Amino acid sequence: MPNLLVVETSPRGDYSISRDLTRRFVSRWRSAHPDGHVVDRDLMETDLPFVNAPWLQAYFTPAEKHSAEMKAVLSLSDELVAELLAADHLVIATPVYNYNVPAALKAWVDHVVRKGMTLGQDGKGMLTGKKATVLLASGGVYTEGSPIRDRDIASQYLRLILNVIGITDVTFIAAGGAKAVDLGE
Numbered sequence: 065m066p067n068l069l070v071v072e073t074s075p076r077g078d079y080s081i082s083r084d085l086t087r088r089f090v091s092r093w094r095s096a097h098p099d100g101h102v103v104d105r106d107l108m109e110t111d112l113p114f115v116n117a118p119w120l121q122a123y124f125t126p127a128e129k130h131s132a133e134m135k136a137v138l139s140l141s142d143e144l145v146a147e148l149l150a151a152d153h154l155v156i157a158t159p160v161y162n163y164n165v166p167a168a169l170k171a172w173v174d175h176v177v178r179k180g181m182t183l184g185q186d187g188k189g190m191l192t193g194k195k196a197t198v199l200l201a202s203g204g205v206y207t208e209g210s211p212i213r214d215r216d217i218a219s220q221y222l223r224l225i226l227n228v229i230g231i232t233d234v235t236f237i238a239a240g241g242a243k244a245v246d247l248g249e
Contacts, residue, residue, distance in 0.1 A: 066100040066198055068093055068241045069151035071157040073169045074201070081201035081239050086157040089199060089237075093153070100109035107168040112140065114167075117157045139173040148176050153195045154231065156222060163217045173225050182229040189230025195231070196231045198222050201239045 070090060074080035092105050095110050113119070119141070122134035130138075148154065177183055184190050186197060200218060219236050 066097045066152045067150050068097070068100060068153045068155065069105065069147050070102060070155045070157065071105045071107065071169070071172060073156075073166050075108050080159070082159050082199055085199040085201065085237065085239060088154065089155055089157075089197065092224075093155075094233065103151070103170075105144070105147060106226075107166075107172055110168075112168060112171045112175065114171050121214040126215045141178065144172065144175045145178055145181050148182065148191070153197070155197045155199065155227075157199040158201070158218070160218045161198055164221060165218050177225065177229060189228055191230035192232075194231050194233070196226050196234045198226075198234065198236045199239070201237065207238060229242075 068090070070079050070086060072083060072086060074082045077083070094100065094102070112203075118133070118137050122137045123128060125134060156169070179185060181192055198219065202218070219238070223234055224233070
């Protein structure tokens with residue numbers, strides 16, 4: 065039974081272009097995988113803290129030496145990693161703010177890039193054999209030939225992070241010009 069993990073980041077609810085792309089993607093994925101399982105991780109509904117000193121202390125302490133507090137600090141991160149490990153296909157749907165991903169998605173990345181879990185001690189990604197689809201909604205258009213192509217930080221960043229954890233089969237679907245849609249153009 066294939067597993068799809070959907071990571072949503074837009075705060076715009078029904079008005080979100082990236083969430084609309086997700087609904088379409090998931091509908092097609094379910095048609096192609098009627099026996100599949102979908103896990104939705106909405107970062108706007110997840111109380112996802114930024115990495116802080118207690119988190120780092122727990123992260124750098126061997127698991128066998130974790131106190132109850134350290135285990136609690138890492139529990140959400142462990143849950144996020146488990147979702148990612150169980151997935152065969154990852155979908156990240158995100159708007160682009162100021163040429164990059166929202167802070168909530170960066171926080172998710174910080175919680176799932178973990179040595180010994182998604183990243184080997186040798187620095188090689190451990191999530192080989194998985195697929196990823198990135199759905200990007202942006203006000204600007206960054207596709208080939210665009211005069212602002214060099215500002216496409218979001219897709220470069222996500223491709224790098226996914227590659228670092230071992231996911232190299234990545235498809236990007238860019239919905240540029242979202243500002244025009246919002247303005248009714």
